[in-house]
Amino acid sequence: MTFMRIGEKPEIARLPLFRDMDDAMRERIFSGSFLQVFPPQLTLFEVGQRADFLHVLVDGAVELYAAGGGRDTTMRIVEPVTSYILAAVINDMPYLMSARTLASSRILLVPAALMREVIKQDTALMQATMHELALGYRDLVRALTDMKLRQSAERLGHYLLEYSARHGENWEFELSGEKRVLASLLGMTPENLSRAFSTLKGHGVSTSGSKIRIEDRIALSAFSRPDPVPADQR
Amino acid sequence: MTFMRIGEKPEIARLPLFRDMDDAMRERIFSGSFLQVFPPQLTLFEVGQRADFLHVLVDGAVELYAAGGGRDTTMRIVEPVTSYILAAVINDMPYLMSARTLASSRILLVPAALMREVIKQDTALMQATMHELALGYRDLVRALTDMKLRQSAERLGHYLLEYSARHGENWEFELSGEKRVLASLLGMTPENLSRAFSTLKGHGVSTSGSKIRIEDRIALSAFSRPDPVPADQR
DNA sequence: GGGTCTGCTTGATATACATCAATTCAATAG
DNA sequence: CTATTGAATTGATGTATATCAAGCAGACCC
Structure with a gap:
């Protein structure tokens, strides 16, 4: 993996999403990915863009937000170490949210096509993805009831x-x-x-x-x- | 499958969730499930209950709602033919919403444990579940931005x-x-x-x-x- | 140190929406 | 056909939150 330091690989590998999968497969994902550093207040991607990477925030802070009618609204604040925009990557669909760094951030960028391909081959990864999505779904149900009630x-x-x-x-x-x-x-x-x-x-x-x-x-x-x-x- | 009439089995089998899976596996799910008719305004389950069944609404209408602070709020109106509360079933967690019928409804009840078991054995079903959850996630993102913006x-x-x-x-x-x-x-x-x-x-x-x-x-x-x-x- | 940011707070007012109360309307039963 | 019931509408008022406008405080700079 490009730019990867000693010590952060195990941290990412320990994530629920990647924890249970085959080691060789995990290595394949990591070696096809990039770890990049972004300055604060940088837009990472915009609504409507085709999902090209799965993001894993390793260090820093990222804001996911949606725009409409001149205004912005923050949808989620991502803390390390967490993956985000998994749903768009899985379904190969455009992002529904934009993302920007709140602080200087190190982010692992996993090519969406690679992610989708390995998921098909590794059942444990697919299962972990499914669980992750289900948890994310429940988070959003909570957020919506919070707003409404x-x-x-x-x-x-x-x-x-x-x-x-x-x-x-x-x-x-x-x-x-x-x-x-x-x-x-x-x-x-x-x-x-x-x-x-x-x-x-x-x-x-x-x-x-x-x-x-x-x-x-x-x-x-x-x-x-x-x-x-x-x-x-x- | 108990109480199942000719004509509705193919309709359910054609759902994206069950479409691509192995025929024998599908048959196993169906034969372990119940098709039941419920009168209007009947509570199907309540918030906090452990998810015991995946529901597939075959006919009628179902309301998913959440309660809090004396008030109720409708989270989703389910139209046939659609499955719901998939996320709670997958993760074997308590429902975050309650459900009631709005009209007389025919509902396929798939035991949650069975669903989880077959998912582990049939990759196509797992993949379909993953896609379904990702789509549901995106629906909720839209619903939340709708409320906020x-x-x-x-x-x-x-x-x-x-x-x-x-x-x-x-x-x-x-x-x-x-x-x-x-x-x-x-x-x-x-x-x-x-x-x-x-x-x-x-x-x-x-x-x-x-x-x-x-x-x-x-x-x-x-x-x-x-x-x-x-x-x-x- | 004083100055200039920028973000947070505080106050005055406006607005979207909820609540309360009455009325109209539609479906149904007798 | 009229009577009854519950939902939908309409109007009057209250409340939560947004907007507008100053003021204030901490961080950074010279």
Whole structure:
């Protein structure tokens, strides 16, 4: 694999997507792929483009967003190490979202045709892909119900709880990116995000800048009404 | 297969999900499944239940909905002949949505364990499942951007255009179900749906009861800003 | 240090949409 | 045919969120 450093290959190989497949096949995928570094704020691809690569974010941060009617909306913030736009690659269809780096990022680019070819030959990879897509599907079901059933401050509260749970149950943490991106992800304006934060002050959350402290998990949970089904185990 | 009539087996076998698989394997799935008739307004399953069956709606109509904070919201209206809740079955996880019949419905119930077992043995079925999930994923991406970027009347306009395209490019058609369900699917109240319809009168849509006529496709399209990527071919 | 960014916050106002309440309409039963 | 019921519509009002407009604070620069 071009530009690949020691130490990151095992990290990628350990991903659920590539973990169970045949070693030789995995090597074939890796040797046909490129690991590239991109500067921050760079557009990686645009809506409508034919999916040419499966992306695996190794380091940095990537934003997936959709445009329409002059406005942008963030669909997902990808954290390392994770693959994205798998669905478009599988079906050989145009991207429904655009992508840009939020920070300087190292990304593994797997040619879509290669990915599709190896999937056909390696059942374990196909099965892992299927599982990955099913999990992604469920994430989106959650995101859609979130938008339809919760109002903005509740969405923020729910996001903070999920974020904390995903990052080692820390009650105290720092928001990684800009708040404007978070606002867009949560489907609100930056102004409204500010107000949502001050609403949450009355429900067990204290903030200072981008530092968040969940002081009363119970109260926050009661306020933001957690999903009836807990988050999927990965 | 229990209760199965002549004529519907080929219809199900022709579904993209089951089309390409081995005939004997397909027969194994079918013979382990049940075709049942359910009355209207019956709850088929609830959020949080472990996925025990893959459903294939053969005839009738089914609503998938999610609850939260006292309210309900329609996530999807399933039309025959289509499978649903595939993702939960694949991953052996609890349903994220509840389901109820909107009309008297004939549904094929495929035991989830059987489905998962045969998938492991039949690569063609696995591949078809993978494709189906990827398509479903893309549908949800569209639904989420729709909610985040369009306002209510635009969503209705967009829905009418898509509906017309999916049902043989008819400019004139009748809405199948109750409007309250459509309102919930589109993320608005029934009252607001009424107002949205009258807004669309000024953009090339005329209605009378549940009869819809798209008189000016161009105008409606301009108003509701179609997706940058046209709907996936199935 | 002062200045100039840029992003975040705060306040005032506008707007989309929900809610509440009444009325109309359509389907059905007697 | 009229009476009854539930859904759809219409109108009046309330609320969540967006928009517009300042102000404020931390980062970077000279």
